[in-house]
Amino acid sequence: MGGVIFGYLAGAIILLSILVITVKNPVHSVMLMLLMFFHIAGLYLTLDAEFLAAVQIIVYAGAILVLF
Numbered sequence: 001m002g003g004v005i006f007g008y009l010a011g012a013i014i015l016l017s018i019l020v021i022t023v024k025n026p027v028h029s030v031m032l033m034l035l036m037f038f039h040i041a042g043l044y045l046t047l048d049a050e051f052l053a054a055v056q057i058i059v060y061a062g063a064i065l066v067l068f
Contacts, residue, residue: 002046009043012036030068037061 016036023029037060044053 006043006046009039009046012039013043026068030065034061034065037065 013036016032016039020029020032020036023032037056041053041056041061044050044056
């Protein structure tokens with residue numbers, strides 16, 4: 001079961017990262033990046049790294065996206 005969730009999150013991260021750089025609208029690109037950051041945090045949770053997941057949400061999803 002854990003492998004299926006890990007596979008979904010890894011595939012979603014790859015797809016979202018490709019979409020972030022190919023989408024023309026910058027607002028859509030930022031929203032896709034936010035979704036990608038949440039998937040990365042979920043990936044960290046499957047690896048039992050709760051602190052890294054929290055840092056991913058607070059630092060990257062919070063601070064970097066606010067700059068945009």
